Amino acid sequence: MNTLAEVTALYQTHFNNLIFPSGPPLLYDSIRYFLNGGGKRIRPVLCLLGNQLFNEIHEDAFHACHAIELFHNYSLTHDDIMDSSPLRRNRPTLHVKYNTSTAILAGDVLLIHAFTQINHLRELYKQPIAALFTTTAQQICEGQQMDVNFEATDLAAISYADYLQMITYKTAVLLAASVRIGAIIGGATPQQQADSYDFGKNLGIAFQIQDDYLDAFGDPAQTGKQPGGDILENKKTALLIKTMELSNTSQQADLRAAMQQDGAEKIAAVLQLYKACGADKWAMQTIGEYTAAARNYLDQISVPPHRKSALTELSNQLLERKQ
Amino acid sequence: MNTLAEVTALYQTHFNNLIFPSGPPLLYDSIRYFLNGGGKRIRPVLCLLGNQLFNEIHEDAFHACHAIELFHNYSLTHDDIMDSSPLRRNRPTLHVKYNTSTAILAGDVLLIHAFTQINHLRELYKQPIAALFTTTAQQICEGQQMDVNFEATDLAAISYADYLQMITYKTAVLLAASVRIGAIIGGATPQQQADSYDFGKNLGIAFQIQDDYLDAFGDPAQTGKQPGGDILENKKTALLIKTMELSNTSQQADLRAAMQQDGAEKIAAVLQLYKACGADKWAMQTIGEYTAAARNYLDQISVPPHRKSALTELSNQLLERKQ
Numbered sequence: 001m002n003t004l005a006e007v008t009a010l011y012q013t014h015f016n017n018l019i020f021p022s023g024p025p026l027l028y029d030s031i032r033y034f035l036n037g038g039g040k041r042i043r044p045v046l047c048l049l050g051n052q053l054f055n056e057i058h059e060d061a062f063h064a065c066h067a068i069e070l071f072h073n074y075s076l077t078h079d080d081i082m083d084s085s086p087l088r089r090n091r092p093t094l095h096v097k098y099n100t101s102t103a104i105l106a107g108d109v110l111l112i113h114a115f116t117q118i119n120h121l122r123e124l125y126k127q128p129i130a131a132l133f134t135t136t137a138q139q140i141c142e143g144q145q146m147d148v149n150f151e152a153t154d155l156a157a158i159s160y161a162d163y164l165q166m167i168t169y170k171t172a173v174l175l176a177a178s179v180r181i182g183a184i185i186g187g188a189t190p191q192q193q194a195d196s197y198d199f200g201k202n203l204g205i206a207f208q209i210q211d212d213y214l215d216a217f218g219d220p221a222q223t224g225k226q227p228g229g230d231i232l233e234n235k236k237t238a239l240l241i242k243t244m245e246l247s248n249t250s251q252q253a254d255l256r257a258a259m260q261q262d263g264a265e266k267i268a269a270v271l272q273l274y275k276a277c278g279a280d281k282w283a284m285q286t287i288g289e290y291t292a293a294a295r296n297y298l299d300q301i302s303v304p305p306h307r308k309s310a311l312t313e314l315s316n317q318l319l320e321r322k323q
Numbered sequence: 324m325n326t327l328a329e330v331t332a333l334y335q336t337h338f339n340n341l342i343f344p345s346g347p348p349l350l351y352d353s354i355r356y357f358l359n360g361g362g363k364r365i366r367p368v369l370c371l372l373g374n375q376l377f378n379e380i381h382e383d384a385f386h387a388c389h390a391i392e393l394f395h396n397y398s399l400t401h402d403d404i405m406d407s408s409p410l411r412r413n414r415p416t417l418h419v420k421y422n423t424s425t426a427i428l429a430g431d432v433l434l435i436h437a438f439t440q441i442n443h444l445r446e447l448y449k450q451p452i453a454a455l456f457t458t459t460a461q462q463i464c465e466g467q468q469m470d471v472n473f474e475a476t477d478l479a480a481i482s483y484a485d486y487l488q489m490i491t492y493k494t495a496v497l498l499a500a501s502v503r504i505g506a507i508i509g510g511a512t513p514q515q516q517a518d519s520y521d522f523g524k525n526l527g528i529a530f531q532i533q534d535d536y537l538d539a540f541g542d543p544a545q546t547g548k549q550p551g552g553d554i555l556e557n558k559k560t561a562l563l564i565k566t567m568e569l570s571n572t573s574q575q576a577d578l579r580a581a582m583q584q585d586g587a588e589k590i591a592a593v594l595q596l597y598k599a600c601g602a603d604k605w606a607m608q609t610i611g612e613y614t615a616a617a618r619n620y621l622d623q624i625s626v627p628p629h630r631k632s633a634l635t636e637l638s639n640q641l642l643e644r645k646q
Contacts (some may be wrong), residue, residue, distance in 0.1 A: 027468040078431065082424040101405040101471040104427065108401065108465045111431065115438045116457040123446060133438040141432045148424045221352040 002057070004310040004317075007048045011041055014062045015069060020113075030098045030106045037071060037084025037089045042318070043178040044069045049311040050182025050196050053303055054117045060121055064129060064181045067117035071133075072174065074110035075140055077103055082148060083320035111137075123245040125184050132184075150187025155244050156252070163241045164205070179311075192301050199297035199315075206290035209317050213283045214321075216271060226269035234259050238268075238286075239279045246277040291319045327633040327640075329369045333550070334364055337385045338392060343436075343513050353421045353429045358396060360412045365641070366501040367392045370633040373505025373519050376626055383444055387452060387504045390440035394456075397433035398463055400426055402548045405471060412447065427532035434460075448507050455507075459500040464537025466492025473559045478567050478582075479575070486527070502634075515624050522638075529613035530641050535560035536606045537644075539594060551590035561604045561609075563593075569600040614642045 002010065018035070020028040027159030051061045079085075080093040081103055087093060094103035114137075118130050146166040150158055179200035183193050214223055215230045215240050230237050247255060251273060258269035274280055294315060298308060325333065335383045341352040341358070350410040367388030404426055410416060437460075441453050468500035469489040473481055502523035527581075537546055537551050538553045539562050553560050570578060574596060580591035597603050617638060621631060 003539060021465075023471055024465050024468045027465060054455065078427055082427060099471075104401055104405060105464050105468050105471070108430075108434065112460045112464065115453075116461075119450070119453045122630055127442070130438075130442045134435055134442060138432060138439075138509045141428050141435065142344075142350060145347045145425065147421075148428070149348055185457050231440060249642050274419060 001306055002048075002052065002310065004049075004313045005046070007052070007057075007310060008041065008045050009055075011044045011048060011062070011065055014065070016040065017043070018066060026102045027105055027109065028099055029323070030094050030102050031109060033097065034077060034088075034094055034106065037091055039069075039073070039089065041069060042314075043072055043174060045314065046175060046178040046200060046311075047074055047182040049314060050179035050200075051186040052182070052186045053188030053196065053301060053307050053311065054183060054192065058185050060125075061182060061185045063117045063120040064185060067114040067133060068174070068178050068181070070110045070117065071114040071137060071140075074107045074114065075144070077107035077110065079144060081107075082144070129181050129184055131182060132177055136173050139169040139173045143167070143173075146170070153235065155240065155256075158241055158244075160235060160238070160242050160245055163236070163238055165236075167208040168201065171208045172201045172225060175204035175207075176200035193299050195297045198293050199301075202290045202294035202297065203315055203318065206287050206294060209238045209283055209290070210287050210319070210321070212239055213280075213287065216274060217280060228264075228271070231267050231270045232263075239274050242282055243274050243277045243279040246279060246282070247273065251277060287319075294319070324629055325371075325633065327368070327372075327636045330375070330380075331364065331368050333380075334367045334371060334388055337388070338364065338367070341389060347443055349421055349425045350428055350432065353417050353425050354432060356391075357400060357417055357429065359413075361415055362392075362396070362412065364392060365637075366497060366590065368525060368637065369498060369501040369634075370505035371638060373502035373511075373523075374506070374509040375625060376519065376630050376634065377509030377515065378505060381508050383448075384505060384508045385509060386440045386443040387440035390437040390456060391497070391501050391504070393433045393440065394437040394460060394463075397430045397437065400433065400465070402467060404430075406466070408588055421462065426464055428442045446540035452504050452507055455503060458627035459496050462492040462496045462617075466490070466494070466496075469493070478563065478579075481559060481564055481567075483561070486559070486561055490531040490561075491524065491528060494531045495524045497522035498530075507607050509638065511518060513600060518620045518623050522617050522624075525613045525620065526638055526641065529610050529617060532561045532606060532613070533610050533642070533644070535562055536610065540603060551587075551594070554590050554593045555586075562597050562606055564606055566597050566600045566602040569602060569605070570596065574600060608641075617642070 015035075020031055022028060048057055048067055049064045051057050076088065077094050080088055081095050081100060085093050086096055091097075094106055098106075114133075118126070118133055121129055143166050146162070147170055150162075150166065152181055176197045177200070180193050180197040183196040188196060212230065214227075215237070216227055218227050219227075220226055230240075234240075243255060244252060255270070255273050258266060258273060261269060298311065298315070301308070332369065343354055345351065370388045370391055371380055374380050399411065399615075400417050403411055404418050404423060408416050409419055414420075417429055421429075425485055437456075441449070441456055444452055466489050469485070469570055471486075473489065499520045500523070503516050503520040506519040511519060537550075538560070539550055541548075541550050543549055553563075557563075566578060567575060578593070578596050581589060581596060584592060620640070621634065625630070
C-alpha cells in the first residue's frame, strides 16, 4: 500500500520515461516542452489510487494513466488556442512559442498517443476501459464547446443548470473516469466502479466551484494572488451565473453596470453584489454538498480503511485547499 | 462479389446512417455540415475492396471504414484551419462558416469517434487494426507538420526525398492502411497484408505526384480548370522541388525570379522552366514507376482474378485520371 506521496512520485517517474520521436522539427519538441512544463498529475494519481482501492497497483495501470494524462494535456493545448491564452504554468503557450498549426498538431498527436496507450491494455479490461475513455473524451469536447458557446451568450441566457452541465463535462468526468479506470484494473465490482466514478465526479464539481469561489473570495495571503481575475474578464463563473439568477431587476442592472467597469472598482462592485445576493454563501454550501456526496460515495465502497487513506488524503487536499 | 459501383454505393449508405448527437449547439451541426459536403469516400471503398480481395465483405469492415473516413475528415478540418482555406468542396470551410474553436473541436470529436469505431471491432483483429490505425494516424500528423514546416523553408533546402517523405506520410499511408485493414478483416496472410499495404502506398504516391502534375500540365478541357493554381501560390510541389534540384545556377535564378511574378506570365515562365529542366518528363516517369509498383504488388496477391477486378478498376480510375 503506497502513500499519496509515494504514488505521486511513482507516476512522475513513469511519466518521465515516456519517449517521443525526435522529428519532424517542432512537433515533438513542442510536445516535450508542454509535457515538461509541470502539472500536478492529479488525474493519473487518481487512477492509481482507484486501482489501489481494490488491489496492488498493476503495471497496466500506468498505460491507463498515460492515456489519461496525455489526453488531459491534449485538451489543454487546444483549449489554450481557443482561449488565446498567452501563458500556461507561467510559460508561453504552444501557439505562442511555436505557432498555431504546430499547437493544433501537437494536441492531435497527444490525443492519438492516448489511444495508443489504451491499446497496450490487456484484453481482460481493454473493451470497457476503451469505451469509457472514448465516451469521456467526447463529453470533454462537448463541455469545451459549451464553454466556447457561453462566451458568445448573454449572461441572462445561461442558467446554473447549463453551467453545471458544462463543468461536469469539461472537468468532472475526467476525474470520475480516472478513478473508475483504476478501479476496473483493480478488479472492482460494477457497483464499486459506479461508486468510484461518482466519487470522482462529485469531487470534480466541488473542485471547480471552489476554483470559482477562491478566485473571488480567496485570501491573497494564502492563494498568493489578488482575487478578482475572473471578475475582470467577465468570466461566466458559478458565482456570476448564480448571482444573475438570484438577483432582482435592480440588482441585475447594477451587475451589468458593474461588469462594464474596470480595475479594483469593478471587483469591489461585483463582489458586493455577489454577497448581497447571497451567492457567496450559496457557493460554500454547494461546495459542501458536492464534497459530502463525494465522501459518501467513497464511504460506500467497502474495502479496508487503509486502502482508502491515500485517496482520502488527496480529496482532502483538493477540497480543503485555500489556493 | 460486388462491383466498384456497388461497393461505393454500399459504403455511402452505411455512412449516411452514422448518427451524431443533436447538441451542444454548433459542435455536431458543424460535423454534419462537413460530412454531408460530399467526398468520394475513396479510403473506405479501398478498405471494403481490401476485404473483398480475400473474402465476402464482413459487417465489421464498416466500423473500420467509418474509423478511416472519420479520421480523414478530422484531418481535413484541421488542415483547413492550418492552411487558412476558405473553401472545401465549393463550400465555406468550418472555421469560416462557424468559428475556429468549433472547427478545432469538430476535428477532435471526429478523431475520437474514429477510435470509438475501432472499439467496435471484434477481438479477433482489434489489436492489429488498432495498432496500425494509431501508427498511421501519428504518421499523418507528422506528414502534416512537415508540410507546415515546408511553408517556412526556403525551396533550395527541401529535397525531393523530403517531399517524398512528406506525401508518403500525409497522403499515402492512409490509403495503404485502408487496404490493409480491409485485408486483415478478410483474413489475409501477413505477406498478403504487406502486399496490400504496399499496393495502397504506391498508389497514394503516384496519385499525389499526378495531382501536382495535372495542376501544372492538365488539359483544361478535361480538368475543368485553368492550370497553374499551385504555381500562383508558390506551392512546394514535386515539380517545383524537382526543378530546383535539376536546374543549373542560371535556371535557379530564373526560377526564383519567375516565382516573384504574377498571373499568366508567372505560370508561363515557371512552366517553361519545368520543361527546360525536364521535370515534366521526370514526373510522368515517376508516376509510371509508382503505378507499376502498385500494380505489381496487387499482381503478387494470388487470389482469383475476379476478386481483384473492382480494386483494379478503382486504381485505374485514380491513376489514369485526367483531372
